[in-house]
Amino acid sequence: MIFSYNWLQSFFSKKLPKPEEIAEVLTIYSFEAKVLKETRFLSGTKDIVLDIDILPNRAHDCYSHLGIAREISALLSLNLNPPIGGLNSPKRSKTKNFKLKDRLEIDVKEPDLCRRYIAGAMTNVKVGPSPGWLEERLIAVGQKSVNNIVDAANYSRFMFLILIKFRASKTKNLKNASLFAGRKKEKKSPLWTIIISRWIPIFW
Numbered sequence: 001m002i003f004s005y006n007w008l009q010s011f012f013s014k015k016l017p018k019p020e021e022i023a024e025v026l027t028i029y030s031f032e033a034k035v036l037k038e039t040r041f042l043s044g045t046k047d048i049v050l051d052i053d054i055l056p057n058r059a060h061d062c063y064s065h066l067g068i069a070r071e072i073s074a075l076l077s078l079n080l081n082p083p084i085g086g087l088n089s090p091k092r093s094k095t096k097n098f099k100l101k102d103r104l105e106i107d108v109k110e111p112d113l114c115r116r117y118i119a120g121a122m123t124n125v126k127v128g129p130s131p132g133w134l135e136e137r138l139i140a141v142g143q144k145s146v147n148n149i150v151d152a153a154n155y156s157r158f159m160f161l162i163l164i165k166f167r168a169s170k171t172k173n174l175k176n177a178s179l180f181a182g183r184k185k186e187k188k189s190p191l192w193t194i195i196i197s198r199w200i201p202i203f204w
Contacts, residue, residue, distance in 0.1 A: 002036060003068055004140035005048035011069035011081055019048040025075050031055060031062070039140050043132055047140045065158060110183055125149065 005019045016022060019035045026033040036051040054062050061067050066082070073080040104121075108114050127147050129135075134155060135145040143154050 001052055001054055001063065002141050003050045003052055003065060004137055005050060006045075007047075007065045007137050007140065008050075008069050008072065011066070011083075012073070012078055013081055014078055016072070016078075017076070019050060022072060023050055023052075026052060026068075026071070029075055030071055031058070041136050041139065043136070045136065047136065049140055113183070 005016070005022075008022075009016050017025075023033040023035055031052050031054055033050055033052040036049045038046055038048055040046045052068060062071055069080060072078065104119060106117055106119060108117055127149055130138075130145055130148045130151040134148075134151055138145055138151060138154055138158075141158055143158070145151055
């Protein structure tokens, strides 16, 4: 998996060692890593892309920028500055007369594999271009910027999560919408392969 050096740096107040040094430390103690390329953006800034081979037994905690930042923090004894915000953000507000459970059905087909499932909705969202910093981070890891909705989903996936699909849709396109979580329907599929479809209803 490829990682952005600038993105990793955003988790630390102290300047990180050079990309080559980080790749060397990760190779010795954690994963095979190498400096892949340098990427330049239209804004004039540049980034270094690292190629890190995450082992299967570490995918659950390192298959994201936040996960690799934690690994670097432990190996180099650097203080980690985790991102803030989320559903408990003070800017969050409730929409009157709106209940997500009345519009969306969640079906967990494998409760032993998925014991908790959380869905959310956003209202009064305006679709538009993403800010420059977000476009650059996605481009650095090989993703094309589409719009602020799609980019936000991709950003969250690369930053925090694994084995999760983010989908966004207008409510007028959702009729009797439902979410499901269960095993992948393929023969001889490994037990750890779980399909989880997370829909983010967008209201505008």
